[in-house]
Amino acid sequence: MPSTAAPAALRTVTRRATRGDAYGYAEVVTFPVVGMVGGGQLARMTHEAGIPLGIRFRLLSGTPQDSAALAVRDVVVGDHNDLATLRDFARGCDVITFDHEHVPTEHLRALEADGIPVRPGPDALVHAQDKGVMRARLDSLGVGCPRHRIVRDPADVAAFAAEVADADGAGADGAAQDAGFPVPVVLKTVRGGYDGKGVWVVRTAAEAAVPFKAGVPVLAEEKVDFARELAACVVRSPHGQAVAYPVVESVQVGGVCDTVIAPAPGLPDDEAVQAQEMALRIAQELGVVGHMAVELFETPDGRVLVNELAMRPHNSGHWTQDGAVTSQFANHLRAVLDLPLGDPRPRARWTVMANVLGGDYPDMYSAYRHCMARDPQLKIHMYGKDVKPGRKVGHVNTYGDDLADVRERAAHAAGYLRGTITE
Amino acid sequence: MPSTAAPAALRTVTRRATRGDAYGYAEVVTFPVVGMVGGGQLARMTHEAGIPLGIRFRLLSGTPQDSAALAVRDVVVGDHNDLATLRDFARGCDVITFDHEHVPTEHLRALEADGIPVRPGPDALVHAQDKGVMRARLDSLGVGCPRHRIVRDPADVAAFAAEVADADGAGADGAAQDAGFPVPVVLKTVRGGYDGKGVWVVRTAAEAAVPFKAGVPVLAEEKVDFARELAACVVRSPHGQAVAYPVVESVQVGGVCDTVIAPAPGLPDDEAVQAQEMALRIAQELGVVGHMAVELFETPDGRVLVNELAMRPHNSGHWTQDGAVTSQFANHLRAVLDLPLGDPRPRARWTVMANVLGGDYPDMYSAYRHCMARDPQLKIHMYGKDVKPGRKVGHVNTYGDDLADVRERAAHAAGYLRGTITE
Structure with missing residues (x-):
């Protein structure tokens, strides 16, 4: 199953070129500033992935206690619905990207008019903001939908x-x-x-x-009578390079993602490739820049229908932090900076992500001792959020050759952190 | 070749215990604050590794532009040689650890007297601060030295x-x-x-x-007539658990580490195990907490002699970020927090780290395009430092099954970033 799309031809890069020539950035020799709108865990993990790149990361956060604001140096506290705030925030940034899809389209157009690259741009992002627009466009592309x-x-x-x-x-x-x-x-x-x-x-x-x-x-x-939910995640650059991650299975509980299995067990290669190709085609047709998750229903007869589009790092890609050569967060940053994309292939036969939801027991930190001692390979990712029942406050990743073992370890750790398992 | 030491018996953890009982922290249910003294790249990468743990990270940095200060939310700018500054910094921390070994021993003792856990503690750290003390102690332990x-x-x-x-x-x-x-x-x-x-x-x-x-x-x-330099890195917790990473080869150029190869090619298993056991024994005898690198000379007749000790994350362990199940930075944090340690085993047959030194060409960012396009599996780690000739400003990691290929990719990327390769 191919998991990398053939990269588009890369433009020839002159070693001594100033960035100002090719990229429209300021004519200074320094690392770019990525402006991230939204202080949630996706921003937090994107910052984490950006530290090794040496880029500068600027955050627009609703409060100083938002998940990402706890970990980022350069935080602007403000409302993403306010254009003046957005403009002021964007002034020091080389590119703007997003932790969520809630910024009004007209504000994004205003930023673009100010000369700030917005990635993904408003014309793409509207398909993740407005389900009516998304359905109409997918219909016109002949993409299967409910x-x-x-x-x-x-x-x-x-x-x-x-x-x-x-x-x-x-x-x-x-x-x-x-x-x-x-x-x-x-x-x-x-x-x-x-x-x-x-x-x-x-x-x-x-x-x-x-x-x-x-x-x-x-x-x-x-209401689609689906056999299960899948997700096809892709990343696309302004210059047209794109990569596809392995198609994953997303197990939902109560309308919320509970577990992601990479790759989707038992998915025939041809179906996986079709789903990847469809996601790559949607990304290209819609002009997506950055990470896009295409949430899919797999029907009992093996067709896939698009459920939702998300144009940002996504819960169905959290497994890539520990299970892929390049994480969705690193590739999202590379895409919005128009850098060549990293290898999306898996590093393990199976990787499983399990979300950690808030439960009745608020002291998750004390649960670390059990979880880490029980499974020295466990990867915990907590978001710094207050624990509230049902709230996504973190996730765990496990990987290995034996899917049953990998699933059990992830489910045990997530359940123990939540407090539903107290062995 | 075993790369994990058998963990010491873990104390039984009562699920509902408050942390105050067992660990001496404040009787509040929240994530701990780790105070890191020193704003260099080791602090920066430790912060990066701490984000997924959800811990709070507080930095004492010499300037607001130090490598770690660029990426951390909670930064105190001050002089680590000034006791009043240290005390003020430590007041909000659950534990203090270090990016370097330059804090005066008497200051560390003063912090301990104030009731702040200092890890590694002054009695251990002095062996990494004072080469005379280190040699005398290793002699008394019968450890081979020049x-x-x-x-x-x-x-x-x-x-x-x-x-x-x-x-x-x-x-x-x-x-x-x-x-x-x-x-x-x-x-x-x-x-x-x-x-x-x-x-x-x-x-x-x-x-x-x-x-x-x-x-x-x-x-x-x-002046030891060594065949090559090796390093044995271990991590030890206050409760006595310890893990050993695979022994690596460290290739020095001009007295500065240029390349690290994990594991050390051609090192016989029994020699590797002996070196790991020696490092674990030193850690135990000296009461080290956290990561310790034991720099070694391998003599032409296959003996190893201790060159230096470093009690902090170390350049010879940077390969673990992409090449081991648990990085040295994550395990250092787990150790200073007295959490169970993570699996130190390698994820690839070979991992190679190459340091990126400043060269004559200051715009390393524009070199990303070539490096990332040439090698989509390349892992770049830059420190946010100004480029000055000879200064360590970053490193790259590569991994794979073919050592020659893995070395070439690392050397090419490091050379291209520095500007010594301009293909």
Whole structure:
């Protein structure tokens, strides 16, 4: 299974060229400043990956106690929704990138107009910000998606449910709006959702009324009867080089990623390659720069449908920190700096990532002693966040040749840190 | 070749114990603060390794532009020779550790008297600070060292040279002090030297006069006719667990480490194990906590003699960042926090580290493009330092199955970054 795309031809680099010539940076011989918008754990781990590159890292963080703000030297505390704050932050940066997708598109365009490279740019990023735009664009590319439609009210949802049932041959009966739908429907606000927030599964018109209360556009999607969830992660540079990581399996619990297995067990090579090629094609067509995760449903008959796009480092790529030659965070930085990308291939037969959620027992540090003594190969990644029930506060990575062993070690450590295992 | 020492029995950890009971920390449920004295690259890379542990890292740095100060959130700028500064710095820390060995012993004792854990402690650290103390202690342990003696003046040096020549059967002739010595002698100031500084190789009484001018004690050592230099790195915890990394070969150029090869090519297993056991024994006898590098001379007849001790992360362990399951930096932190140590075993057949020294061409960043495109598996580690000729400003790691290839890739990248290769 190929996991590296053939790199595009690299431009010839003159050894003594000043950076100002080729890259549009200031005509100074120094390391660039990467401005990261958002102080979450993705920013924290991107900073960690940037330290070896010697680059300078500047953070725009909502509070001084955000995960990344605890570990970065150069922190600006401010609101990413405020254009003046963004402009002031960007002034000292050679490039701007993101920990999340919440910066308004018009602000990104304003930064670009100021001459600041924004990567990924607003035209790409909008596909990760607005699910309606994303679905329309993927349709135009012929990329497989769940059936979907922008809906205006519960009657629209009922009609959509009937159509889906009809197409599936599920015995649609033109159900009245107030009765149950013939098939359940997934409703999503087109902007602002994550980790199951902003997503509803509805079966009646009464249930379908809830998402409309916020007054934002709502996307209806068929509830795919998937066999499992996969993710295809790719990284793309402004000059067009791209790499694809192995396709992984993402095990969700309660709408939140619980475990990622790299590579996805039992996935036929041709399906894996197709998913990688599809992700690379989406990245190219949308002009993505940086890391992109394509969340996929694998259907029982072996097709894949795109669930979501994320244009930033992503939970489904955390395994790369310890399991790949180059982590998603290092490659994201290399991409936004238009540096040649690093090898995305795995270093172990199997790598498993398990998220650590907050539980009832807040002292995770004391649990280190057990976890580290039990498994000297365990890799713990904590985010410096306060422990709150259900909150993602860290993850663990394990790797090795025996998948059952690797999974057990990851699950044990994550469970012990959370407090659900107390052997 | 075993590369892990059997861990000492770990104390039984009660899951719900408060940290205050077992570890003497404050009775609060939170992650500890590690205070790092010294703002160099070792501190920078220790911070990088500490981010995933979720610990809080506090830095005492000589300037705000020191290598580590550029990457750490919580920086105190001050002089490590000033006790009031140290005390103020240490007040918010759960443990103090070091980027260098330059803090005066009496200050460390004062911090300990204040109730701050200092790791390694002053009684251990003095062996890495004072070469006279180190030699006397290794002698008492029966550890092989070059012949040595504290000398008071050039006449002492001449007498030492005559004795060494006599013992070697090198045709000593009771050479007059003003004539050449029968064998060259290495003179070292007992404190303050590093990377060839504070070290002289002398052949005449006139040359031997130079080191005495500083008015500090001088150690004379025989100039060992070594086949190569090795290093045995170990990590030890307060509770007595210890691990040994594979013995490496350290290739020196001009008294400065140029390349490290892990493991040392062609080193017989029994010699490697002996060197590891010796390093573990030294760590135990001296009460070392944290990472210790034992720099070794391998003689043509296969014996090893101790050259130097360093009680901190060390250049000969930089390969572990990409080549071992657990890096020296992560294990140093785990040791000073008295956490169980991580697996020190290699992840690749061969790993090679090559130092990047400053050259005539200051724009190392523009060289990234060539280096990364040529070798997508290359791991670059830059320190954020200004480029000055001969200054260590970074290193690269490469790994793989073919030693010649791995060496060539490391040497090429280091040379290209420095500017000595301009293909």
